[in-house]
Amino acid sequence: MSTLEIKDLHVSIDTEQGNVPILRGVTLTINTGETHAIMGPNGSGKSTLASTIAGHPRYKVDSGSITLDGEDVLSMSVDERARAGLFLAMQYPVEVPGVTMTNFLRTAKTALDGEAPSLRHWTKDVKTAMAQLRIDADFAQRNVNEGFSGGEKKRVEILQLELFRPKFAILDETDSGLDVDALKVVSEGVNREHSKGAMGTLLITHYTRILRYIKPDFVHVFVAGRIAEEGGPELADRLEEEGYDRFTAQSAVEA
Amino acid sequence: MADTTQISPDTTSEGERTELGRYADKARIGAPSGTADTRAVIDGFTEEGESLPGGDDGVEQLGFKKHSHGNAPVVPEASRGERRRSFDLADFPALTGLEEDWRFTPLKRLRGLHTDALTGAAPAVAVGGAGNVTVETVGRGDARLGSAATPEDRVSAAAWNAFSEATVITIPRETVADGEVMVTVTGSAREAAAQHILIHAEAFSTAVVVLDHSGSATLAQNIEIVVGDGAQLTVVSVQEWDDDAVHVSSQQAKVGRDARYKHVVVSLGGDLVRLTPSSIFTATGAEVEMYGLYFADAGQHLEQRLLVDHAVPNCKSRVTYKGALQGDDAHTVWVGDVLIRKAAEGTDTYETNRNLILTDGARSDSVPNLEIETGLIEGAGHASATGRFDDEHLFYLMARGIPEKAARRLVVRGFLTEVIQQIKVPALEERLSASVERELAAGNL
Ligand SMILES: Nc1ncnc2c1ncn2[C@@H]1O[C@H](COP(=O)(O)OP(=O)(O)OP(=O)(O)O)[C@@H](O)[C@H]1O
Ligand SMILES: [Mg+2]
Numbered sequence: 001m002s003t004l005e006i007k008d009l010h011v012s013i014d015t016e017q018g019n020v021p022i023l024r025g026v027t028l029t030i031n032t033g034e035t036h037a038i039m040g041p042n043g044s045g046k047s048t049l050a051s052t053i054a055g056h057p058r059y060k061v062d063s064g065s066i067t068l069d070g071e072d073v074l075s076m077s078v079d080e081r082a083r084a085g086l087f088l089a090m091q092y093p094v095e096v097p098g099v100t101m102t103n104f105l106r107t108a109k110t111a112l113d114g115e116a117p118s119l120r121h122w123t124k125d126v127k128t129a130m131a132q133l134r135i136d137a138d139f140a141q142r143n144v145n146e147g148f149s150g151g152e153k154k155r156v157e158i159l160q161l162e163l164f165r166p167k168f169a170i171l172d173e174t175d176s177g178l179d180v181d182a183l184k185v186v187s188e189g190v191n192r193e194h195s196k197g198a199m200g201t202l203l204i205t206h207y208t209r210i211l212r213y214i215k216p217d218f219v220h221v222f223v224a225g226r227i228a229e230e231g232g233p234e235l236a237d238r239l240e241e242e243g244y245d246r247f248t249a250q251s252a253v254e255a
Numbered sequence: 256m257a258d259t260t261q262i263s264p265d266t267t268s269e270g271e272r273t274e275l276g277r278y279a280d281k282a283r284i285g286a287p288s289g290t291a292d293t294r295a296v297i298d299g300f301t302e303e304g305e306s307l308p309g310g311d312d313g314v315e316q317l318g319f320k321k322h323s324h325g326n327a328p329v330v331p332e333a334s335r336g337e338r339r340r341s342f343d344l345a346d347f348p349a350l351t352g353l354e355e356d357w358r359f360t361p362l363k364r365l366r367g368l369h370t371d372a373l374t375g376a377a378p379a380v381a382v383g384g385a386g387n388v389t390v391e392t393v394g395r396g397d398a399r400l401g402s403a404a405t406p407e408d409r410v411s412a413a414a415w416n417a418f419s420e421a422t423v424i425t426i427p428r429e430t431v432a433d434g435e436v437m438v439t440v441t442g443s444a445r446e447a448a449a450q451h452i453l454i455h456a457e458a459f460s461t462a463v464v465v466l467d468h469s470g471s472a473t474l475a476q477n478i479e480i481v482v483g484d485g486a487q488l489t490v491v492s493v494q495e496w497d498d499d500a501v502h503v504s505s506q507q508a509k510v511g512r513d514a515r516y517k518h519v520v521v522s523l524g525g526d527l528v529r530l531t532p533s534s535i536f537t538a539t540g541a542e543v544e545m546y547g548l549y550f551a552d553a554g555q556h557l558e559q560r561l562l563v564d565h566a567v568p569n570c571k572s573r574v575t576y577k578g579a580l581q582g583d584d585a586h587t588v589w590v591g592d593v594l595i596r597k598a599a600e601g602t603d604t605y606e607t608n609r610n611l612i613l614t615d616g617a618r619s620d621s622v623p624n625l626e627i628e629t630g631l632i633e634g635a636g637h638a639s640a641t642g643r644f645d646d647e648h649l650f651y652l653m654a655r656g657i658p659e660k661a662a663r664r665l666v667v668r669g670f671l672t673e674v675i676q677q678i679k680v681p682a683l684e685e686r687l688s689a690s691v692e693r694e695l696a697a698g699n700l
Contacts, residue, residue: 054654057646082656094651097611097642098670107665108655143669144651160655 001032002069002085002167004053004200009064011045011052021062022048024225028202030168035194035201037211037236040222041244046204047091049222050172053202054088055081068167083112085167089157089174091204096144101156102126104144105163112164129162132192134185150177158189165193170202175210187213208240223247335562335592335626340405344416347409356408359588359620361556364527366473366501367447368410373417375446378472380422381439385432388462389425399423400453404479404507407531411505414475417449424464425455426488432462435680442472442500450476454490458483458511463680464490469524471497480508482516484538489517491678492532495690496525503529510570512538519678520547520576522557523690533562536570536599543572547589548674548687550667550694551617553582560590563606565599571633574606577674579667580617581694589639590622595632603633610641611670613663664695 011023022045030036040046052059053066055078066073068084076084096104105126110116117125130137133155145153154174161169171190175183191214193199203214211233219235220227221244228247229235338356339346350369352362362369382390393400400421406412426432438452454464460483482488494502502525510516522528534543549557563572578587589608610619623637644666652662671691678684 054650056650077659078650078653079656079658082654088654090651090654094647096648096651096666097644098666098668099652100669103665103669104652104655107661108652108657111658111661112656164655 002200003032003067004030004086004168004202005065005067006049006053007065007067009049009052009066010062011048011059012062013048013058013060019060022059022225023052025064026225026227028220028227030200030202032167032200033194033197034218035203035214035216036218036220037203037205037216038220038222039205039208039236039239041248042206044222045225046206046222047172048225050088050091050170050202050204053081053086053170054078079111082166083114087161087164087166087169089154089161089169089171091172091176093145093153093157095146095148097146099144100141101144102140105160108160109163125163129159132185133159133162133189135159151179151182154178154186155182155189158186162189162193165196166199168200168202169193170204172204173206174203175205175207183210184213190214208236211236221247334594335624336564336594336596338407340407341412342401342406342415344409344412347406347412350409356560356590359586359590360529360558361527364501364556365410365503366445368413368473368475368501368503371447373413373447373449373475375448375473376444377418377448377450378440378442378444378468378470378474380450380452381441382422382424382436383439384437384465385434385462387427387430387433388436389423389427391423391425392420393423394420395451397421397423399455400451400479402479403453403455403481403509404477404505406477406505407507407533408505410475410503411477411531414449414451414477414503414505417475418451418477421451421453423453423455426457426460426462426486428457428483429459430457430462431460435683436462436464438464438466440466440468442468442470442474442496445471445473445499447473447475450474451479452476453479453481454488455481456483456486456488456514459485461487462489464488465680465683466490466492468492468494468496468502471500473501474503476502476504478504478506480506480516482508482510482514482541484511485513486511487515489519489679491519491521491680491683492530493683493687494520494522494525494528494530496528498524498526500525501527503527504531506530506532508532508534508543510534510536510538510541510543513540515542517544517677518546519674520545520549520559521674521678521687522547522549522559523687523694525555525557527556527558529556529558529560531560531562533564534572535562535564536567539567539569541570543570544677545572545574545576546674546677547576547578548671549576549578549587550671550691551578551580551582551585551587552694552697553616554584555582556586556588558588560588560592561606562592562594563604565593565595565602565604568599569601570599571603572606573604574608575674575677576608577671578608578610578619579613579671580610580619581613583616585614585617586619588620590620590624591637592624593626593635593637595625595627595629595635597628600629600631601633602629602635605634605636605638607638609639609670611667612641612643613667664692667691667695
């Protein structure tokens with residue numbers, strides 16, 4: 001079993017207007033087999049948390065720690081974090097010129113495992129995973145995310161999740177921009193991987209919709225760079241009814 | 256611009272053909288003047304048709320952007336078809352740098368190719384490979400010289416007037432060359448020199464000719480190419496010069512009836528390399544493919560200006576050039592002129608240029624020009640896009656476990672392989688792939 005532990009994390013970014021603090025003390029522990037949903041209004045810092053875990057250079061960690069089974073994640077480079085078992089399904093996956101999906105997937109798998117996958121099995125695995133996610137076979141020959149629709153990009157993120165088999169998956173609004181059918185397909189992908197029992201999941205979302213398909217064990221409400229409230233799945237139901245107003249009003253009073 | 260219609264090139268982009276009915280008689284698509292400064296912005300590698308002056312100048316963070324056009328004072332050219340062609344140097348005024356066809360070239364770095372008598376020793380030429388082709392060294396009086404190509408600019412005319420002996424390679428009629436014809440051009444002197452090579456693929460012959468340039472030189476060169484009726488000729492021009500070399504080369508081909516001509520440019524080494532390959536259709540039924548790959552490092556200027564002259568009916572042309580740039584003041588230029596003359600009914604043409612900027616401080620200019628003088632054609636289109644490999648691309652790949660250097664290589668290799676694969680000479684493909692790897696390594700990528 002693995003543990004991803006975030007302790008009192010403070011993160012800021014440098015903008016033209018100067019340094020802006022975004023995360024203001026986030027503490028969160030995820031174990032293998034658990035699904036944690038992070039819910040919060042726009043701009044509350046959800047993507048900042050996800051990107052900071054993955055090591056995006058834009059985000060500056062001012063204090064606090066992130067560890068994976070006790071190893072200091074913050075001292076690892078972006079690729080080292082991925083090889084340590086962290087996977088970020090991005091909110092806005094970029095298009096990478098010049099690299100076909102096939103080439104990209106094989107190169108990444110080789111880097112993650114430290115050895116090239118057996119060609120026969122790999123080709124089959126990719127095909128199967130693509131079919132399950134209803135991704136057209138010809139996507140394999142297209143450049144990474146190039147010209148993919150928003151929904152296609154999200155499926156391709158989950159395709160990678162299933163092929164790379166991380167210890168911890170951070171899904172940053174994987175549900176946004178998906179229609180109901182696509183949402184189901186993508187959720188099934190996450191559930192398939194989760195059910196193998198070797199992954200912990202941090203599911204970031206703005207809406208409760210995806211929680212009908214992916215059942216969280218814990219729900220954290222994120223407001224203004226902090227976790228404002230935590231609970232079980234029932235908290236999501238409350239949010240569905242009440243929205244974030246209660247929390248945003250509260251944080252305005254605090255600020 | 257006389258009676259040439261300007262069409263907003265925004266109407267053409269990848270995958271979209273110019274619809275002929277709409278553009279009555281004479282049309283010119285593309286940018287006849289202005290700078291195409293390509294720093295990019297549209298997310299991803301979206302293809303863009305060329306945009307006219309007044310277009311989008313924005314420079315933004317990610318991805319790709321259309322060309323924008325500056326205000327360089329440039330002497331306009333009415334039609335590419337009317338450019339002066341002459342063997343007489345006096346017909347070409349001294350260069351100022353404002354000429355349409357020289358506006359991107361740093362004349363100061365030509366080391367006198369445009370001003371001096373080209374009296375230096377020409378690089379050594381050695382021809383090997385195929386055993387059943389004829390190789391001759393001839394004097395300048397040989398009647399065959401100048402039959403296929405007429406200089407179109409001052410440096411080419413100067414070279415024509417200065418060379419002392421020429422190499423003539425003939426693939427005899429109906430002969431299939433029994434190996435690649437390897438023409439090794441090795442420079443060893445800095446003095447400005449002239450060189451002339453004639454490649455004649457006679458009717459129904461088949462051959463691959465590789466011009467392999469290396470060493471150090473200041474060279475003005477004319478490569479004359481005759482592709483006989485029904486012949487199938489591939490000419491590959493590889494520039495792997497030393498860092499200080501200056502190479503200006505006109506590579507004109509006359510393409511005969513039902514011929515197949517493939518021209519491939521690979522420019523990697525040299526301080527300044529300027530190639531002007533052209534394909535001139537002289538009879539119907541011929542097909543031309545022109546490919547190019549260039550990789551500019553810090554300070555390098557790699558320029559290619561193409562002409563495809565559809566002067567006769569029912570010919571087909573495809574142009575695909577790809578360039579990568581890395582390092583301060585790496586500069587590449589691609590200008591693709593396609594001319595569909597009044598008589599060229601049934602023409603089918605498409606040209607595309609893509610550039611990939613790997614680091615800040617590099618600059619890529621890309622200008623497709625399409626002139627259409629008849630509405631009765633099969634298809635005509637062009638695409639041009641310049642992309643930037645930026646931190647977000649890098650982050651994405653690294654977040655999948657791929658180390659930084661490997662990520663950059665992955666992108667460049669994937670991008671350039673398409674062109675290398677077109678050479679179809681396995682040993683050369685391997686060598687050039689290795690050269691690209693070396694370029695990457697040299698750039699600390
Ligand atoms: N590169 C940046 N430049 C300026 N501000 C930024 C940048 N990145 C994030 N921010 C700011 O940080 C705050 C948190 O942004 P973040 O993207 O983490 O929010 P989010 O909760 O993911 O929102 P959403 O639901 O819209 O995805 C916002 O106020 C945002 O404007
Ligand atoms: Mg977000």
